[in-house]
Amino acid sequence: MTEPQHRHLVIWEARHDNGWTTLVMEQPDGTFVAWAGPDDTVGVDYVEDGPEHAQAAAMFALKRKSGHAQCSIRCSAFEMRLQTMTVTPPQ
Ligand SMILES: [Zn+2]
Numbered sequence: 001m002t003e004p005q006h007r008h009l010v011i012w013e014a015r016h017d018n019g020w021t022t023l024v025m026e027q028p029d030g031t032f033v034a035w036a037g038p039d040d041t042v043g044v045d046y047v048e049d050g051p052e053h054a055q056a057a058a059m060f061a062l063k064r065k066s067g068h069a070q071c072s073i074r075c076s077a078f079e080m081r082l083q084t085m086t087v088t089p090p091q
Contacts, residue, residue: 004088011083012055017074020066022058024051024078028087036062 012024023042025033032054034046045061048054055078062068 002089004086007085007087008082009085010051010080012051012078012080014058014078015076016062016066016068017072018066018068020062020068022055022062022078024054024058025083026051028085034058034061036065038066 007028009028010026014022016022020036020038023033023035023037025035025042027033027047032048032051033042033044034048034054034057035043036045036058037043045065046054046057048057
């Protein structure tokens, strides 16, 4: 029996002037999820092998899904934060 592990995963998030958010989230396997969405829901648009690629992919998803062609001064840049995640090993 193994206790659940707590991991700190890195998230990069940027808010845009059309109300959408682009998000990059590190996964326990070392890949990075790229996502663009209009609310707090998080999904997967692309999976990339590095944070820079994932940020570019998230911006591409934002452009494709919301028509946000270009960032303005009211858009924020990607900001990094840490998210604690409980990882329960398979039984
Ligand atoms: Zn923008």
